[in-house]
Amino acid sequence: MKESITMIGNLLSDSVDTERMAAVRDATREVTSRWDRKYYLGCIEDGRVPAELLEGLADSGLLGVGLAEDLGGSGGGISEEVVLKETLSLAGLPLPYLIVPNFCRRVVAKFGTPEQRKSFIPGTLTGTSITCFGLTEAESGTNAFAMRTRAEAVSDGWLVNGQKIYISGAGDASRMLLVARTGTTDSGRARLSLFILDLPRNGVTMTPMRTSATLPERQYVVSFDDVLLPPDALVGEEGQGDRSMFFALNPERILGAAGSVGLGMHLLNRGAEFVKVRAPFGRPTGSYQAVQHPMARAYLQLQAARNLIYQAAADFDRGRNLGTAANAAKFLASEAAYDAYEATFQSFGGAAFDRDSDILPFYELARLQRVAPINNETVLNFIAEKALGLPRSDR
Numbered sequence: 001m002k003e004s005i006t007m008i009g010n011l012l013s014d015s016v017d018t019e020r021m022a023a024v025r026d027a028t029r030e031v032t033s034r035w036d037r038k039y040y041l042g043c044i045e046d047g048r049v050p051a052e053l054l055e056g057l058a059d060s061g062l063l064g065v066g067l068a069e070d071l072g073g074s075g076g077g078i079s080e081e082v083v084l085k086e087t088l089s090l091a092g093l094p095l096p097y098l099i100v101p102n103f104c105r106r107v108v109a110k111f112g113t114p115e116q117r118k119s120f121i122p123g124t125l126t127g128t129s130i131t132c133f134g135l136t137e138a139e140s141g142t143n144a145f146a147m148r149t150r151a152e153a154v155s156d157g158w159l160v161n162g163q164k165i166y167i168s169g170a171g172d173a174s175r176m177l178l179v180a181r182t183g184t185t186d187s188g189r190a191r192l193s194l195f196i197l198d199l200p201r202n203g204v205t206m207t208p209m210r211t212s213a214t215l216p217e218r219q220y221v222v223s224f225d226d227v228l229l230p231p232d233a234l235v236g237e238e239g240q241g242d243r244s245m246f247f248a249l250n251p252e253r254i255l256g257a258a259g260s261v262g263l264g265m266h267l268l269n270r271g272a273e274f275v276k277v278r279a280p281f282g283r284p285t286g287s288y289q290a291v292q293h294p295m296a297r298a299y300l301q302l303q304a305a306r307n308l309i310y311q312a313a314a315d316f317d318r319g320r321n322l323g324t325a326a327n328a329a330k331f332l333a334s335e336a337a338y339d340a341y342e343a344t345f346q347s348f349g350g351a352a353f354d355r356d357s358d359i360l361p362f363y364e365l366a367r368l369q370r371v372a373p374i375n376n377e378t379v380l381n382f383i384a385e386k387a388l389g390l391p392r393s394d395r
Helices: 002-013 019-034 037-046 051-059 078-090 096-111 114-126 241-277 289-317 323-353 361-368 376-386
Strands: 131-134 150-154 157-168 175-184 190-198 204-208 219-229
Touching: 019 051, 019 078, 037 051, 051 114, 078 096, 078 241, 078 289, 096 114, 096 131, 096 175, 096 190, 096 241, 131 157, 157 175, 157 190, 175 241, 190 219, 190 241, 241 289, 241 323, 241 361, 289 323, 323 361, 323 376
Parallel strands: 131 175, 150 175
Antiparallel strands: 150 157, 157 219, 175 190, 204 219
C-alpha cells in the first residue's frame, strides 16, 4: 500500500515540482510515516486535536510553508502549500486545521499592522495556536454580503452582535478572524470588515453542532452578545473586508481542491490494492473492465484537476487574478474525488460497509467537498458569468 502511494505520488509530481516543492513533499511523507491514518482516526475517536501531527509538521518547518522567511516562515508560496495539503491527503490525513490558519495569516500578513502580524503569525508556525474563520451564517449562506453579524464602532472599540454557523474547530481555537458588517452600501449590501478576536472572550458562546464528517475538527455555532473588541482588532481598512476576504477565499479553494485530489488518489490506491487480490471467481476483480474503467476514468479526472490546481497556484504566486481558475479547480477536483469514491466503493462491494475497512467514512468527505467551502452550483454560476459572459444568475 505504501509503495503504491509513493509510486503514484511520484508519477503525479514529476511535471510540476520545483526543488522546493519536492523538498516539501519529501518532508511531508516523512511526517505522515510517523503519524499515519491509524493515528489520525484515533484522534477522531478520542475527540482530540492531532497535536503530535501538528508538532511534527511544525518541527519540520512545514507549518511555515508559504510564508515569507522575514515573517518567520519557511518561504515559498501557495504552490508549496498545495504540495503539503495534497501529500497529507494522499496519506489519508485531510487536515482542515492546516488550511484555515494558513489563509487567515495570509490576510494578516498582507493587510494587518506590524503589531497584528507579530501577535498573530507565530502561533500558526508552531501548531499550538489554532485559528478559526468566522464567516458563514445560517441565513446568508454563500452570500456574505447578506450577513447580519454587525460590528458597531463605539468610543472604546467595536461592539459585535450576531451569530456564525459551521465554524470549524472553533472550540479548540485561541483566535478567530471574524468577518462582520460595519455598514450598508446604497444598494443594500453589507460593508464588510475583518477583525481579530482572541478566544475565549466574554459574550462569545460556542455550541457544538451534530454534523457528520470523519474529521478531528468539530463544527460550532458561535454567538456574539455585545462582544467588545479593542480598536486595533480591525484588520485593514473599515468597509474593505471583502477585498481582504477574497484574498483569503481563493487560496482556500485551491488548497481545498488539492485536498480533494489527494483524498481521491488515496481512495484509488486503496481500491487498486483491494481488487488486485480479491478473486471470487479465480481471477482478480481488477482484471474486469467494469472495475478498471471507472477507476481509470477517475484517475484521469483527478490528474486533469491537479494540473489546473498547480496552474492556479502558480498564477496566485505570480500575483495574477485567479478567481476563475480557483473556482474551476475546486469544482473539477471535488467532482473527480467523488467519482474516485464511487469507483472505489463499488470495487469493494459489500466490504465497503464494514467500518473496519475504512472506506465508508470517505463518503462524507467526498460529498462535503462538493458543498464546501462553496457549493458547486454556485461555482458553475460564476464560470458561466465570468468565463462565458452570460447574464448573472439570480437563482
